[in-house]
């Protein structure tokens with residue numbers, strides 16, 4: 001059974017409404033995606049293991065905890081790139097591996113055009129970053145790639161998910177927790193999330 005987290009946080013909801021707004025231009029769009037990524041990565045890392053450390057304060061020793069697991073960020077090109085900076089603000093030591101997938105406009109199937117992974121996994125947890133989970137084809141393909149590569153723990157961090165895509169991802173990869181800012185019910189007949197926000201890559205990079 002997949003763990004699915006859909007944020008109800010007021011800051012996430014506020015930023016999401018601005019993000020959806022067709023009046024929001026690329027600069028503001030990028031800022032909002034970065035900020036929402038920070039808030040979602042905070043949730044997606046809530047179960048990371050920590051270990052005990054002792055540090056010296058000016059007044060003496062204090063016990064604390066430090067992360068005992070390493071995290072890799074896997075942005076799905078192009079739109080996933082917009083989430084990297086926010087995730088990096090929370091995880092400045094995270095390695096970043098890029099996977100390039102584009103959705104064939106006719107078949108809606110993801111086509112892999114770029115993948116840059118080390119020979120074997122070097123981290124404990126991979127966070128897949130992609131603002132849009134529409135049909136779920138790209139997310140399933142990305143997790144397939146990571147699992148074939150040997151990744152043991154994978155989580156998906158998106159912004160807007162559509163219910164059909166969420167169901168496809170969770171049925172293909174029930175072990176992959178999913179973190180979203182919101183869940184929309186529908187896709188239109190060309191595979192866009194409704195109401196969604198349009199094409200995230202185009203709005204982020206000012207293309208299209």
Ligand code: PRP
Pocket residue numbers: 076077078079080101102103104108110130131132133134135136137138139165191199200201202
């Ligand atoms: C969009 C989006 C996801 C994918 C979601 O990317 O950023 O990667 O589509 O659709 P799916 O769930 O139906 O697979 P797109 O292929 O448009 O590429 P882009 O990010 O370069 O614009």
